[in-house]
Amino acid sequence: MANSASGESLITRFDRVLDAFGPARPELTFREICAATGLPSSTVHRILGDMKRARWLESGSAQTYRVGTRLWELASRAASAENLAAVAIPFMSDVHAVLRQHVHVGVIEGHDVLFAERIAASDSAVPLRSIVAGRLPLHRSATGLALLCHCSDEFIAQYHDAAAARAVADEPGGALVGRERFAADLRVFAQRGYAIQRERIDEGSGGVAVPLKVPPGHRAAALGAVLPLSDMRDPDVSAIVQTLRVAGHGISRALGAF
Secondary structure, X not given: OOXXXXXXXXXXXXXXXXXXXXOOEOOEOHHHHHHHHOOOHHHHHHHHHHHHHOOOEEEOOOOOEEEOHHHHHHHHOOOHHHHHHHHHHHHHHHHHHHHOOEEEEEEEEOOEEEEEEEEOOOOOOOOOOOOOOOEEEHHHOHHHHHHHOOOOHHHHHHHHXXXXXXXXXXXXXXXXXXXXXXXXXXXXXXXXXXXXXXXOOOOOEEEEEEEEOOOOOOOOEEEEEEEEHHHOXXXXXXXXXXXXXXXXXXXXXXXXXX
């Protein structure tokens, strides 16, 4: 694959263009793409032409670009997250019916949890920050913590150092705890079989999540609920966990984990 003067492959430059788009920026102008990618305008012009011909991008309104449906077609054929979403929906609906709160399921993707599916509770008092195909750092959500607590000690140490280095002072929940305390908390979550997060994303809200058993070759996955702190008192947590575990068992069985 042809490299640029900087040594980047064409695929890497394509990826930089696609990464410029997001939920808050579904359509971008040519100049906005140049600014977001840092690529020369002539390079961006060639890449946009190639991507439009391949239907990876399409024209939006007012001389803008947006991600094309071709990428959705390709992604829908393979990803384990897509299969997980299809399997999980009926069981997530059961959790939503019992808890009347937001529910989501995600897989581990590098240092993030990648959300495969979600069900939003329209009458919930707390916001839902997860979006389908969106990401959050593993330590920010209970779903991510449920994934992280089953990772190797080496991965956890590497993750902590990377997360602490990029943490901002005004991040909800305050600064990330020290490495030893972080690892100890994860060991407790692993022993209990569920993870809890309080006010790491929004004040007054938190989450509870359980890991899922998955078949060999499938990325680690977890099922979680987002709730107001008033519903997460210690006496309430066991009922929440039991609801998630029953649904999680159903998802794992449907995936063929046992």
